[in-house]
Amino acid sequence: MIHNVTKKNTYFDSVTLMLFSSNLEEIEGVNQAAAMMGTDHNKVLMQDSGLLKKEAVSDVTANDLIIGIDAENQEAVDQALQTLEDQFANKSSSKESATKTFKTFDQAIKENPDANLSVISIPGRFARSEVMKSLKKGLHVMLYSDNVSLEDEIALKDYALENDLLMMGPDCGTAIINGVALGFANVVNRGNIGLSAASGTGLQEVSVIIDKLGGGISQALGTGGRDLKEEVDGRMMLFTLDALANDDETEVIGLISKPPAESVMKKIVDKAAKIKKPIVACFLGGNPEVFKGTNIIGTTNLEEAAYTLVKTAAGEKADALTNSPLYQKTDEMLEYVNEGKAPYVRGLYTGGTLAYEALLLLDEKLDGVYSNIAIDKRYDLKDLQTSKENTILDMGEDYFTEGAPHPMIDPKQRADRIIKEAKDKDTGIILLDCVLGHGSHDDPAASIVKAVEKVKNDRKDIVFIASVTGTKKDPQDLEKTQKTLKDAGVHVLPTNNQAVNFALEVLKKRGVING
Amino acid sequence: MAKVNKLFSDELNVANIGIENFTLTLKDQKVNTVHIDWRPPAGGDAALAKVLDILADDRVEKANKEAFDRINDSEPMLVDVVYAKDVLPDMKKNTIGHAGPRLAWDEMCGPLQGAILGAIVYEGLADSLEEAEKLVLNDEIDFRSNHSLGAVGPMTGMITYSMPLWKVENKTFNNTAYTTLNEGLGKVMRFGANGPDVIEKLKWLEKEFAPVMKAALKSTGPISLKVIMAKALAMGDEMHQRNNGATSMMVRELMPHVVKTQQDNPELHKITEFLTGNDQFFLNLAMVAGKAIMDAVSNIEYSTVVTAMSRNGTNFGIRISGMGDEWFEAPVNQPEGLFFPGFTAEDANPDIGDSTIVETVGVGGFAMGSAPAVVRFVGAASVDQAFQYSKDMQLITVGLSPTLIIPTMNFTGTATGIDARKVVETGILPVINTGMAHKKPGIGQVGAGIVHPPAACFEKAIKALGETLK
Numbered sequence: 002m003i004h005n006v007t008k009k010n011t012y013f014d015s016v017t018l019m020l021f022s023s024n025l026e027e028i029e030g031v032n033q034a035a036a037m038m039g040t041d042h043n044k045v046l047m048q049d050s051g052l053l054k055k056e057a058v059s060d061v062t063a064n065d066l067i068i069g070i071d072a073e074n075q076e077a078v079d080q081a082l083q084t085l086e087d088q089f090a091n092k093s094s095s096k097e098s099a100t101k102t103f104k105t106f107d108q109a110i111k112e113n114p115d116a117n118l119s120v121i122s123i124p125g126r127f128a129r130s131e132v133m134k135s136l137k138k139g140l141h142v143m144l145y146s147d148n149v150s151l152e153d154e155i156a157l158k159d160y161a162l163e164n165d166l167l168m169m170g171p172d173c174g175t176a177i178i179n180g181v182a183l184g185f186a187n188v189v190n191r192g193n194i195g196l197s198a199a200s201g202t203g204l205q206e207v208s209v210i211i212d213k214l215g216g217g218i219s220q221a222l223g224t225g226g227r228d229l230k231e232e233v234d235g236r237m238m239l240f241t242l243d244a245l246a247n248d249d250e251t252e253v254i255g256l257i258s259k260p261p262a263e264s265v266m267k268k269i270v271d272k273a274a275k276i277k278k279p280i281v282a283c284f285l286g287g288n289p290e291v292f293k294g295t296n297i298i299g300t301t302n303l304e305e306a307a308y309t310l311v312k313t314a315a316g317e318k319a320d321a322l323t324n325s326p327l328y329q330k331t332d333e334m335l336e337y338v339n340e341g342k343a344p345y346v347r348g349l350y351t352g353g354t355l356a357y358e359a360l361l362l363l364d365e366k367l368d369g370v371y372s373n374i375a376i377d378k379r380y381d382l383k384d385l386q387t388s389k390e391n392t393i394l395d396m397g398e399d400y401f402t403e404g405a406p407h408p409m410i411d412p413k414q415r416a417d418r419i420i421k422e423a424k425d426k427d428t429g430i431i432l433l434d435c436v437l438g439h440g441s442h443d444d445p446a447a448s449i450v451k452a453v454e455k456v457k458n459d460r461k462d463i464v465f466i467a468s469v470t471g472t473k474k475d476p477q478d479l480e481k482t483q484k485t486l487k488d489a490g491v492h493v494l495p496t497n498n499q500a501v502n503f504a505l506e507v508l509k510k511r512g513v514i515n516g
Numbered sequence: 517m518a519k520v521n522k523l524f525s526d527e528l529n530v531a532n533i534g535i536e537n538f539t540l541t542l543k544d545q546k547v548n549t550v551h552i553d554w555r556p557p558a559g560g561d562a563a564l565a566k567v568l569d570i571l572a573d574d575r576v577e578k579a580n581k582e583a584f585d586r587i588n589d590s591e592p593m594l595v596d597v598v599y600a601k602d603v604l605p606d607m608k609k610n611t612i613g614h615a616g617p618r619l620a621w622d623e624m625c626g627p628l629q630g631a632i633l634g635a636i637v638y639e640g641l642a643d644s645l646e647e648a649e650k651l652v653l654n655d656e657i658d659f660r661s662n663h664s665l666g667a668v669g670p671m672t673g674m675i676t677y678s679m680p681l682w683k684v685e686n687k688t689f690n691n692t693a694y695t696t697l698n699e700g701l702g703k704v705m706r707f708g709a710n711g712p713d714v715i716e717k718l719k720w721l722e723k724e725f726a727p728v729m730k731a732a733l734k735s736t737g738p739i740s741l742k743v744i745m746a747k748a749l750a751m752g753d754e755m756h757q758r759n760n761g762a763t764s765m766m767v768r769e770l771m772p773h774v775v776k777t778q779q780d781n782p783e784l785h786k787i788t789e790f791l792t793g794n795d796q797f798f799l800n801l802a803m804v805a806g807k808a809i810m811d812a813v814s815n816i817e818y819s820t821v822v823t824a825m826s827r828n829g830t831n832f833g834i835r836i837s838g839m840g841d842e843w844f845e846a847p848v849n850q851p852e853g854l855f856f857p858g859f860t861a862e863d864a865n866p867d868i869g870d871s872t873i874v875e876t877v878g879v880g881g882f883a884m885g886s887a888p889a890v891v892r893f894v895g896a897a898s899v900d901q902a903f904q905y906s907k908d909m910q911l912i913t914v915g916l917s918p919t920l921i922i923p924t925m926n927f928t929g930t931a932t933g934i935d936a937r938k939v940v941e942t943g944i945l946p947v948i949n950t951g952m953a954h955k956k957p958g959i960g961q962v963g964a965g966i967v968h969p970p971a972a973c974f975e976k977a978i979k980a981l982g983e984t985l986k
Binding site for chain 2: 102105107108115119121126145179184439
């Protein structure tokens with residue numbers, strides 16, 4: 002039975018609502034449930050998923066909350082509604098006591114004139130005017146929203162640069178400023194390494210590895226994923242380079258991104274030539290040879306970038322990664338890997354850059370890896386519900402996050418996918434990330450383990466491999482996370498790079514690829 | 517590079533706009549954070565958002581600043597009591613002014629129809645209500661919107677040929693506005709009552725009371741209404757639901773002159789009893805002050821400042837300065853609040869009256885924070901909530917009044933000059949304190965509460981003004 006309730010003039014942001022909704026689905030007797038604001042788009046979504054009766058939507062507006070519950074019986078409906086009400090009540094009461102809440106930016110800034118940074122996470126089409134309000138008041142901006150037009154991005158960055166302000170984003174999910182984790186970021190040591198990154202989990206992975214190697218971060222700034230494209234012209238990365246060059250605390254600078262457009266690369270190299278501090282770049286998928294003859298040190302993966310940064314920051318020369326204290330010998334682990342026939346790797350990632358790095362590393366050794374973020378269009382995975390041969394999925398991409406929370410916030414979708422992959426007899430290895438830190442789920446390992454336990458007995462041949470992007474200081478317990486995974490039989494490696502390499506070694510051992 | 521590097525050496529202080537979880541993680545890290553519970557401008561309506569973009573124009577800003585200055589510069593002075601037939605434009609024996617935008621008979625709510633039938637009898641055009649209705653149905657009554665007559669009236673707002681009116685001059689801008697004399701409490705025509713006693717009282721007002729007021733005003737000379745309003749805010753009035761302070765101040769001005777000019781009047785006791793017996797005596801004067809002020813703000817090209825808000829019981833209408841006399845209408849809402857014993861929400865008529873002119877000028881619901889005594893009555897849960905209402909109004913107005921000050925809120929000025937753009941952008945609607953009439957004619961007031969104008973009025977208004985800027 003479908004049950005619909007609307008609440009007039011009741012607004013919650015979509016992330017909050019999705020979290021609330023997912024809790025409802027855990028109630029016995031509830032098949033599916035959703036609470037959404039009544040925009041036209043959402044109404045169609047809910048109707049399509051059979052959660053909304055036609056007659057329920059006639060006078061619902063974007064300011065009204067619609068609740069749809071598909072349940073076995075009235076009891077389950079009642080319990081779901083009660084659970085939802087409890088969540089609403091908690092939310093509003095905690096909000097009142099904990100934080101000053103305002104309706105508009107102008108009102109907030111009047112009461113808190115010392116604010117110096119806006120973190121903005123609203124639907125992209127509204128971002129421009131909201132960002133502009135902050136910039137005009139002299140606040141730096143971290144713009145988490147995506148779906149912002151290139152035109153808006155350029156206009157906002159130009160305005161920011163004219164006024165000497167940071168405009169991190171759009172689509173900037175991670176930054177660490179003055180030791181404060183913003184968005185999805187880990188708690189890391191402070192130190193002398195300054196980072197500028199076009200990618201979120203790339204920045205997380207590098208800052209976490211730096212921390213584990215005993216190094217520290219001065220500032221970690223985001224630029225937004227498109228900054229190094231020709232159109233945006235590296236506006237923000239060039240600006241952050243200057244900012245880090247002028248920052249007394251920063252002694253070494255790290256740049257993390259996909260390869261820039263050629264024209265942008267030239268600007269970065271020219272800018273770097275004028276900076277006295279050492280610069281290490283990790284342009285994932287690019288050829289580090291291009292930095293020959295420049296004062297930029299090129300690296301090929303996130304771990305190498307972090308290791309090189311730490312060595313350089315200590316005034317030493319970087320050597321092979323196998324000398325890194327974080328390097329884990331795998332001989333012993335390999336011995337435990339059973340003989341299996343299934344040939345394919347399935348990488349299920351919550352972090353976009355981690356997925357991309359895995360794709361690149363695997364692609365070097367395997368003949369084509371299918372993906373929703375494929376570099377070679379021939380390997381575009383057409384049906385994202387079904388993996389093909391070797392597949393890497395970035396489950397934070399639009400297809401998976403439309404109408405569902407990002408898997409770093411709610412790992413349920415990824416857990417479901419683990420179970421699905423295990424049903425494919427060709428799945429030999431399941432490769433995973435597990436991202437900790439502020440913003441992420443309280444216990445992402447638990448959901449992985451729950452799925453692994455479900456499939457383990459039927460598929461003893463599948464090798465589960467994971468790396469944990471997290472530090473001891475993160476709000477989640479790093480050691481417990483690692484132990485939970487290991488106890489469930491997941492092979493845990495210290496970095497994504499080493500996790501992927503271990504996957505390749507398993508394939509070698511099984512004779513799928515040549516040693 | 518100074519600014520960005522200054523950020524690195526300063527303590528981080530964050531304004532988080534959007535996902536609340538980010539605020540919570542910042543709180544966990546003990547970072548000073550304010551959360552902005554962001555809502556899409558114009559309720560997510562893309563076409564309206566576009567209009568807002570067009571209206572984010574310096575010409576509009578300038579025009580609104582001009583409007584705001586005119587509101588503050590205005591000096592409404594109570595100068596006289598006159599008769600409608602002598603002063604209102606094109607006033608005939610069968611002309612009836614009513615609250616809100618002009619409306620056809622069959623669209624009118626019960627109390628408005630009831631009041632009109634009573635008004636026809638009052639004017640001697642018919643001997644009975646039945647006869648009066650026949651005149652209406654034969655199209656023999658000329659209905660007008662009070663605002664189009666340069667006047668305002670509370671609730672049904674009846675203004676007819678013989679009625680006495682307060683005359684107010686805006687000294688700064690040389691414009692004039694009129695309103696009726698408040699009938700007092702109980703069964704009154706403004707709530708749709710129309711029995712013989714109601715009409716008899718109106719006649720007494722016309723024949724006995726009005727000449728006394730006229731004589732007294734002649735003796736006092738012009739009285740500054742703005743000064744009384746400012747004093748009343750300090751006495752716990754917001755001047756829509758509560759006028760106790762303002763009424764007392766007004767009576768204090770008038771009383772010596774009433775006594776002085778009426779020494780031989782046998783009605784003197786009855787007159788002073790009436791004058792002192794009605795806490796809402798000043799309501800009409802606050803309204804006419806508002807009308808005199810806002811008329812001076814009308815017709816400033818490109819201005820989105822609201823110059824009138826008014827309801828006829830069926831539709832809510834607003835005017836904005838840049839669009840002159842045009843009404844932008846939408847169906848009225850039902851007020852929410854408390855009911856007198858024996859009445860329930862079922863009995864209440866939809867929102868009605870010109871009295872929302874007081875909110876237009878920045879008092880009434882906008883000054884709710886100054887009137888702790890009535891916050892529960894108008895449906896606010898606490899004094900803090902009343903303060904919050906007044907603060908929220910600052911988000912939809914051009915500025916704060918330099919003269920109408922709310923002492924209970926640390927002497928902040930009342931939010932003044934409603935900017936229709938901001939209403940649409942924020943989705944925050946003006947808050948109105950209002951009385952509620954019984955939906956059946958002739959019964960009277962059943963309660964009081966708060967009500968909001970429909971958002972559509974503001975949306976239509978800015979769309980129309982947006983056209984002029986293209």
